[in-house]
Amino acid sequence: MRLATLWMVYGWWLWGLYGHRHGQAAMRIPVVGDGDGPEDLDTRRLANATVYLVQMYIAKRINTLVIRQGCVGCAEGLRHRQRQVIDHVLRHSSPDLSVLLYRGTPDETPWEYTLFVVNDEKAFRQQRFTFPDTLTDREFFFLVVVTSVQHAETVKRVAAEIILAALRIFVINVAVLVQLADAQVVTYGYTLFKANCTAGITVQExxxxxxxxxxxxxxxPDMYPVRKLHLHGCPLKVGANHLPPHFMYRRRSPQPTYGKGEVSGEDLKxxxxxxxxxxxxxxxxRIRLYMPTETTLFRDxxxxxxxxxxxxxxKVDIAIGGLSGSDKRRWLFSASTVYHQSYFVLVVREDRFQAKFGHLALPFRGKVWAVIICMLLVAVLATWCLSARVRLNHALENLLLMSLGNPVPVPRVPGSSFLRYLFASWLLLTLVLRCAYQAKLFDVLRLPNQRPLPKDLLSLIEQNFTMISHSHHDFYPAHMTRLLQESFSYRFKYIQSARPDERLVTISLLNNLAYWNQKHLNSSQLTFIREPIYLDQLVVYFRKRSFLKxxxxxxxxxLLSSGVVSHIERRYLRLCYADMAAKDRDRNRNLLPRITNNIMVGAYRIYCLLLFLALVMFGLERLAQRWRALRRWFDWFHQP
Incomplete structure (x- = not known):
């Protein structure tokens, strides 16, 4: 009987030991408030505060919450306390909020909103995350609940270590919920920078x-104070790229480099x-600005x-100044949202004829002019030498009249067959020259002053245009590219001053070209090909996963939604270069413009010049009637 009793007691002891060690997973997690002890009451206060923060700051922003648990070196009572907090959150969360429990897979990525239930800062630091490139610019929000009771002397240190651990993995939105020794539940956040703008954080309740x-x-206030970022007047180092009209240096002195000093804001626009x-x-x-002399480029x-x-x-915290956000290597940095868009276009020189009416003054090539001048000199010498021998009246006058295409009176026509043959030949030559000049006059008045431009990228390649660029591009042949490590302005000047027979093309932002043409309105011959390369999106660059982004x-x-950025753009881009379709329509319309008074300006000038010469000749004839010397000179000039 005693033996049976001992075996029964031993069996009950073994069952209790086995159930205590191996049956915990099957035990029902008790609901907070089921017990009446002081520990259950304190845990209920911590759990209720957690549910309040989840409902007020998470459930209103997103419909999914991930719960992660960590307990390093915890006693059974602390583990039980964590399970009670998690169970209370699961039971009292908003019905629209889905809750996921972390399974502990090594390749799990963080969610936008994650609730951590840990015993101390060491347990939080042991959390591991994987940040793929697709999530590097996503904003995360952490709520860390510390289940171990904290003392007033050390609570800020624990909160600071948890916040710094989150910042090391580039999570800037983090709040810490702790319970003090007097059972009060407190939420802690932080602000950037310490006193006197010292790098670091300041933990605040x-x-x-x-x-x-x-x-x-x-x-x-907001549980995530970095949402209302306030840098308290602390300086930020800004690297600026000189690119008109986005970032311009007013003065003509050399731009200072980073090592030599800052750039004053008075010198910029x-x-x-x-x-x-x-x-x-x-x-x-506050802005501490540095403008390097080297051009900002993405190289191979x-x-x-x-x-x-x-x-x-x-060396700087951000970079700005017409920087493209569409480059394939932008994964090196974090980029802001797009604040401006501009076409990236091909820029060529729109070659004009010698002047607006230059071909009227010089209608023929140099060799043709040389032949005409030689023939005219020979004709003048021959007429002057033969005039006395063949007894021609007004020989030089007849030669001048025929050269201008005017008729000659019949009595003045030579009588001999040889002279009549020479006279007819000269009339035929002057008729041909006059018809050619009239045709040139019609071309100048009717057709535009510019030669036709290539229509697209393929036309540039077919016409053997040489690309002037800082690097090779995928869309243009490498053997047709000439590398020039200079700014856009220098390339514009290079193409503008090139030889007339040299075919050059470069690439540029449409805004940059518009500003250049606006500043050089009377001398610029640069224009763009109507087919853009791509739409360039301008952004601000930060360090990888910077809290500033x-x-x-x-x-x-x-600023975009309020129209402030558009107002700034209109003040710097007064020329309508952004509307590509309208630019194409205007270009096609100008291929054969209608004859207007503006086109006839050259003809009006020539007509006024002829009237002025006729007035001068009339005045000389009137003066010759009174001045005998002038009259004798006219008679000598008209002698045969």
Missing amino acids: IGRFDPTTAQPLTAM GMDWELLQLLANALHF GGNVSGCLEQLAAH YAFDRKIKQ
């Missing part, structure tokens, strides 16, 4: 919860500069230059 109603004692000033006023930071192999090289070397994005979107 966001709010405390009422232990009875589980409601905040005072109105809580441009669309991007004004946008940067608006962002500085909205986000409360992932190498960069200019202000992007400064950004990669952590999200605040800049929100403010840029506000």
Whole structure:
């Protein structure tokens, strides 16, 4: 009997031990509030505060929440407390909110909103994430619930270590919920920069919860204070790319490099500069500007230059100045939302004829003019030598009249057959020259002053245009590319001053070309091919996963939606170069324009010149009646 009793007691002890160690997974997770002890009451307060934050700051923004749990070196009571908090969140979450429990797979990526239930900062630091390239610019929000009771002396240190651990993995939106030794539940956040703009964070208390109603004692601000980024007047280093009309240096002195000093804001203007000033006023930071002399480029192999090289070397915090966000190597940095779009076009020189009416003054080539002048000299000498021998009246006058295409009176026509043959030949030659000149006059008055331009990229290649660029491009043959490591302005001058027979083309933003033509309105002959290469999207560049990106994005979107950016663009781009379709229609319409008074200006000038010469001749004839010397000179000139 005693033996049976001992075996029964031993069996009950073994069952209890086995159930305690191996049957925990099958146990029902108790609901917070089932017990009446002080520990259950404190846990209920922490869980209720967690549910309040989830409902107020997560459920209203997204419909999915991920819960991750971590407990390093925890006792069984602390593990039980964490399970109670998680169970309470699952039972009392919003019905529209889906909750996912983390399974612990090594390749799991973080979600936009994640709830961490950890015992201390060490457990949070042991969380591992995988950030694929597609998620590098996504904004994440963490709510960390610390289940171990904290003391007032160390609670800010624990919150700071958790926040710094989140910032190391580029998560800037993080809040910490802790429970103090006196059972009060407190939420902590942070602000960037310490006193005197020292790098670091300042942990701040966001709010405390009422232990009875589980409601905040005072109105809580946003749980993620970086949403309202306020840099407290601290300086940000900005690398700027000199590219009119986006970022321009006013003075003609050499642009300072990063190592030599900063650039004063008084020396700058441009669309991007004004946008940067608006962002500085909205986000409360001071601008320390550096403009490298080297052009900002993406080179082969992932190498960069200019202000992007400064950004990669952590010498500046952001880079701006007409920088493209559509480059295939932009994964090197984080880019803001697009604040402006411009076509990337091919720029060529629109060759004109010698002047607007230059061909009227020089209608023939040099060799033709040389032959005509020689023939005229020979005719004048021959007429002067033979005039006395053949007794021709008004020989030189007849020669001048025939040269201008005017008729000669019949009595003045030579009588001999040989002279009549020479006279007829000369009349035929002057008739041909006069018809050719009239045809040239009609061409000048009727046709445009520019030669036809290539229509697209294929036409440029077929006509053997040489590309002037800083690097080779996929869309243009490498053997037809001439590398020139200079700015857009230098390339414009290079193409403008090239020989007339040299066919050159370069690439540029349409805004850059519009600003150049606006500043050189009377001398510029540059235009663009109507087929654009691609639509260039301009952005602000940051370091990879910089905390500045999200605040800049929100403010840029506000400026875009309010029309502020469009107002700035209109002030710097007064010429309508952005409407490509309208530009094409105007170009096609000008191929054969109607004859207007503007086109007839050259004819009016020639007519006025002839009237002036006739007035001068009339005046000389009137003076010859009174001045005998002038009269004798006219008689000598008209002698045969």
